[in-house]
Amino acid sequence: MATNIELNEALLTKAMKLGGMRTKKEAVNEALAEYVRHREQLKITEMFGKIEFDEAFDYKEQRKVR
Numbered sequence: 001m002a003t004n005i006e007l008n009e010a011l012l013t014k015a016m017k018l019g020g021m022r023t024k025k026e027a028v029n030e031a032l033a034e035y036v037r038h039r040e041q042l043k044i045t046e047m048f049g050k051i052e053f054d055e056a057f058d059y060k061e062q063r064k065v066r
Contacts, residue, residue: 012027021027 016027019030
């Protein structure tokens with residue numbers, strides 16, 4: 001999909017250098033993927049303290065079932 005957007009050239013150049021990307025497209029796609037991963041991780045942290053932990057659960061025994 002072709003999209004025209006105006007990017008901060010200095011920031012894009014720095015990102016390409018840091019990430020070892022050869023093209024602007026690579027840099028933008030990597031940045032978007034990293035942004036999505038980060039946002040998904042933030043959602044996971046919202047669950048902290050909301051899930052009950054069963055101290056009696058034996059995960060090693062559970063692995064044997066397979």
